[in-house]
Amino acid sequence: MNLRRTLLIALPYAWLLALFLVPFGIVLKISLSDMALAIPPYVPTLDITAGWAGLKEFFSQLDFENFVFLTEDDLYWRAYLSSLKIATLSTLITLLVGFPIAYGMSRASDAWRPTLMMLVILPFWTSFLIRVYSWMGILSQQGLLNQFLLWTGLISEPLTILNTNVAVYIGIVYTYLPFMILPIYASLEKLDESLLEAAEDLGCSRLQAFWLVTVPLSRAGVIAGCFLVFIPAIGEFVIPSVLGGSRTLMIGKVLWEEFFSNRDWPVASAVAVVLLLILVVPIILFQRNQQRQREQEQ
Amino acid sequence: MVQHESPTVFAPWEDPEQKPLIRFIDVTKRFGDFTAIENLNLDIYEREFFALLGPSGCGKTTLMRMLAGFEAPTEGTILLDGADIAPVPPNRRAVNMMFQSYALFPHLTVEQNIAFGLKRSKMTKGEIADRVLEMLRLVRLEPFARRKPHQISGGQRQRVALARSLAKAPRLLLLDEPLGALDKKLRQETQFELMDIQEKTGTTFVIVTHDQEEAMTVASRVAVMDHGRLVQVATPDGIYENPNSLYVADFIGEVNIFRGHARALGDNRYEFTWAEGKAPFTAVSERDDIPASGPCSLAIRPEKIAITAERPEGALNAVEGTVLDIAYLGSTSTYHVQLAEGPVIKAQTANNRRISRRSFNWDDRVWLSFTETAGILLPGHE
Numbered sequence: 248m249n250l251r252r253t254l255l256i257a258l259p260y261a262w263l264l265a266l267f268l269v270p271f272g273i274v275l276k277i278s279l280s281d282m283a284l285a286i287p288p289y290v291p292t293l294d295i296t297a298g299w300a301g302l303k304e305f306f307s308q309l310d311f312e313n314f315v316f317l318t319e320d321d322l323y324w325r326a327y328l329s330s331l332k333i334a335t336l337s338t339l340i341t342l343l344v345g346f347p348i349a350y351g352m353s354r355a356s357d358a359w360r361p362t363l364m365m366l367v368i369l370p371f372w373t374s375f376l377i378r379v380y381s382w383m384g385i386l387s388q389q390g391l392l393n394q395f396l397l398w399t400g401l402i403s404e405p406l407t408i409l410n411t412n413v414a415v416y417i418g419i420v421y422t423y424l425p426f427m428i429l430p431i432y433a434s435l436e437k438l439d440e441s442l443l444e445a446a447e448d449l450g451c452s453r454l455q456a457f458w459l460v461t462v463p464l465s466r467a468g469v470i471a472g473c474f475l476v477f478i479p480a481i482g483e484f485v486i487p488s489v490l491g492g493s494r495t496l497m498i499g500k501v502l503w504e505e506f507f508s509n510r511d512w513p514v515a516s517a518v519a520v521v522l523l524l525i526l527v528v529p530i531i532l533f534q535r536n537q538q539r540q541r542e543q544e545q
Numbered sequence: 546m547v548q549h550e551s552p553t554v555f556a557p558w559e560d561p562e563q564k565p566l567i568r569f570i571d572v573t574k575r576f577g578d579f580t581a582i583e584n585l586n587l588d589i590y591e592r593e594f595f596a597l598l599g600p601s602g603c604g605k606t607t608l609m610r611m612l613a614g615f616e617a618p619t620e621g622t623i624l625l626d627g628a629d630i631a632p633v634p635p636n637r638r639a640v641n642m643m644f645q646s647y648a649l650f651p652h653l654t655v656e657q658n659i660a661f662g663l664k665r666s667k668m669t670k671g672e673i674a675d676r677v678l679e680m681l682r683l684v685r686l687e688p689f690a691r692r693k694p695h696q697i698s699g700g701q702r703q704r705v706a707l708a709r710s711l712a713k714a715p716r717l718l719l720l721d722e723p724l725g726a727l728d729k730k731l732r733q734e735t736q737f738e739l740m741d742i743q744e745k746t747g748t749t750f751v752i753v754t755h756d757q758e759e760a761m762t763v764a765s766r767v768a769v770m771d772h773g774r775l776v777q778v779a780t781p782d783g784i785y786e787n788p789n790s791l792y793v794a795d796f797i798g799e800v801n802i803f804r805g806h807a808r809a810l811g812d813n814r815y816e817f818t819w820a821e822g823k824a825p826f827t828a829v830s831e832r833d834d835i836p837a838s839g840p841c842s843l844a845i846r847p848e849k850i851a852i853t854a855e856r857p858e859g860a861l862n863a864v865e866g867t868v869l870d871i872a873y874l875g876s877t878s879t880y881h882v883q884l885a886e887g888p889v890i891k892a893q894t895a896n897n898r899r900i901s902r903r904s905f906n907w908d909d910r911v912w913l914s915f916t917e918t919a920g921i922l923l924p925g926h927e
């Protein structure tokens with residue numbers, strides 16, 4: 248009995264330890280190391296056979312040099328800021344697009360809801376990479392979008408969208424839209440119709456009832472959706488590197504270049520550690536929101 | 546000095562000069578091919594306390610929702626103050642509704658829930674705060690003002706819903722089972738509060754209740770519904786003493802029903818044969834639809850039947866039986882008496898003696914008797 252309980256509690260912790268804390272420890276260690284032309288491309292590496300002296304030697308070689316370096320080259324903080332900006336803005340756009348969709352879904356008749364839900368989830372059935380690449384075909388100079396706009400006569404010159412920040416926003420909004428729609432839909436679906444009737448009965452117009460009842464009651468869903476978009480969007484690397492231009496600055500891209508182009512694992516690791524620290528704040532806030540919502544529902 | 550004013554009887558429905566506040570004209574409501582309200586005609590007058598009674602699903606809530614503006618009649622018109630209300634949206638009707646499901650805003654505190662409607666009016670902040678406090682006092686929820694609906698009990702929630710609908714002092718207040726979750730004492734107190742409010746503000750109330758006693762206590766008139774139709778609309782005593790059908794007699798209060806055959810004796814008197822070889826009963830009825838000779842039913846309330854050890858001297862209607870069961874209800878007891886002819890008859894007596902000195906016990910032979918005006922003669926057996 249007691250063993251079972253211990254096991255039940257220990258299991259998720261073991262999972263967390265193996266899949267999060269241990270890798271994080273490794274990354275943290277690399278970020279404190281120095282670059283070297285070797286395999287792996289950093290020193291020092293831990294040599295257990297050298298015993299106690301070896302361990303001491305190992306720790307004495309670790310330092311914060313790489314973190315200091317991040318503050319010296321303005322590329323890094325500019326990349327962090329730019330990522331924050333792109334993530335914030337695209338979260339807002341996703342919210343503006345996602346809320347009406349979720350609202351429409353929650354108001355649709357019971358017969359339609361499963362179909363609409365399918366349509367939202369359907370893109371997940373195709374590889375994310377393929378979907379991002381297909382946006383290249385849509386957004387390029389000779390792409391579907393430009394051809395369509397030229398055909399309608401709205402524009403006379405093809406627009407340059409691909410390889411700009413606009414394409415990055417489109418890509419992020421498109422990719423993360425379901426993560427915004429689903430939590431909002433979940434909270435709107437629970438909303439009791441009679442609450443809106445009560446609001447109207449007490450003198451609200453439809454619009455007022457929406458603002459005073461629907462919006463506050465879907466707040467938890469909106470917050471959850473925003474975090475679910477914001478957190479992965481900050482570290483996003485595929486979308487800016489496929490759809491963005493050379494001037495699109497995002498920390499995920501910087502990280503990738505440090506790692507694979509420069510083969511500077513220690514600096515790349517330092518970038519990753521700082522990114523994680525930045526993300527800890529919204530993740531904690533997200534957890535709080537979820538907890539509060541659960542308490543409210545009891 | 547005590548003044549005795551004879552209160553003028555409140556009965557606007559008997560005065561042809563009076564204009565009704567609400568008027569249902571041939572109203573029918575269908576959901577798909579299901580008819581929830583069928584060809585309903587009803588007048589409700591200003592300052593009335595109108596109670597709707599009826600079994601679950603008979604259309605009480607639907608009727609209220611049409612008044613509040615959440616459902617439109619499929620056919621017919623509803624007039625408020627003589628004007629068709631169909632084009633008026635719910636937020637512009639001087640009507641407030643207390644929902645059967647309460648519909649409290651879960652994100653607002655008790656206080657904010659009550660203030661919600663007031664904030665939509667032209668009242669100042671100070672006036673709103675005063676009104677909210679008044680309402681909180683009325684429903685005795687001052688200590689819970691800052692709580693959210695999920696932090697209070699079911700009965701407390703019901704009182705918040707009541708306070709919220711009362712707060713705006715509307716001309717017409719619709720209460721859908723407003724007191725069902727309250728204990729008896731609090732319910733009675735709130736009933737009197739409601740009547741008091743009604744007297745002070747002149748608000749017209751339409752109230753749905755499953756509690757007949759409640760309807761009897763508070764209502765100026767009671768409507769008994771069945772399957773979307775009004776079966777009878779009358780004053781509480783009218784409904785109780787003069788039900789127009791067996792359905793109403795059976796639905797309101799306890800009743801014994803004899804099915805038999807009536808034969809007119811003239812002068813509104815009837816001979817009622819109900820079992821072969823038994824002396825017929827005599828009943829008086831002023832109804833004009835009793836057949837001169839034909840199937841009829843006789844409904845008698847338990848409290849109108851006397852129970853004695855011997856056949857009472859000169860009693861017109863008397864039958865003999867044995868006590869089958871005694872239900873002790875505190876102030877009264879109901880005796881279930883098995884007649885030799887089969888039916889079990891309920892007779893009620895006041896417990897004006899201690900229970901140990903009760904005159905009758907199980908298996909005693911007793912006589913049941915009632916006067917010729919005690920029973921209600923109704924045509925037919927249904």
Ligand SMILES: Nc1ncnc2c1ncn2[C@@H]1O[C@H](COP(=O)(O)OP(=O)(O)OP(=O)(O)O)[C@@H](O)[C@H]1O
Pocket residue numbers: 576579581599600601602603604605606607608645
């Ligand atoms: N929106 C709707 N769609 C279909 N049928 C409905 C709808 N609303 C009510 N009904 C039906 O209409 C009938 C009357 O419902 P209503 O809610 O008025 O009953 P009620 O008299 O208030 O019952 P209760 O005492 O249980 O509250 C019921 O049979 C119900 O199933």
Ligand SMILES: [Mg+2]
Pocket residue numbers: 605606607645721
């Ligand atoms: Mg109802």
